[in-house]
Amino acid sequence: MKYEKPKSKLERVLYAIAFEFFGIVISAPLMSWLFNHSVFSMGSVAIVIAMIALLWNVVYNWIYDRLRWHFGWEKTPVTRIYHAVAFELGLALVSVPLILYGLDTDIIESIGVEIAFMVFYLIFTYCFNWIYDILRANWWAKVS
Numbered sequence: 001m002k003y004e005k006p007k008s009k010l011e012r013v014l015y016a017i018a019f020e021f022f023g024i025v026i027s028a029p030l031m032s033w034l035f036n037h038s039v040f041s042m043g044s045v046a047i048v049i050a051m052i053a054l055l056w057n058v059v060y061n062w063i064y065d066r067l068r069w070h071f072g073w074e075k076t077p078v079t080r081i082y083h084a085v086a087f088e089l090g091l092a093l094v095s096v097p098l099i100l101y102g103l104d105t106d107i108i109e110s111i112g113v114e115i116a117f118m119v120f121y122l123i124f125t126y127c128f129n130w131i132y133d134i135l136r137a138n139w140w141a142k143v144s
Contacts, residue, residue: 020050045102084125
């Protein structure tokens with residue numbers, strides 16, 4: 001495994017904020033359109049879930065990075081997929097009840113909205129982390 005400069009706490013926080021910001025900006029209008037809820041309602045639900053996800057993101061990635069370094073896992077497409085799936089499953093445990101309440105909908109639609117968010121964020125997580133890693137490597141190559 002090639003050497004990577006460890007992420008500082010500040011970098012982890014900025015990463016998580018950027019991730020949630022871009023995720024909300026893209027997903028809220030898309031989910032609003034798909035499920036025929038107002039952008040305000042869907043955006044509100046997305047923001048609450050994002051705040052929870054922000055905390056989960058920092059904790060989850062800290063644990064994941066420690067495991068990755070300990071076991072020598074490379075950042076391959078397969079490990080990126082495992083990373084994204086495990087994150088989303090953990091978040092789904094709290095998302096469905098929030099969607100149920102926040103959109104005042106039934107359990108079937110709440111699960112449908114969660115599945116749609118999950119599919120969106122699985123793709124988004126993979127792409128965001130890939131782009132982030134490229135930008136981060138280029139940044140450290142320039143300042144080192």
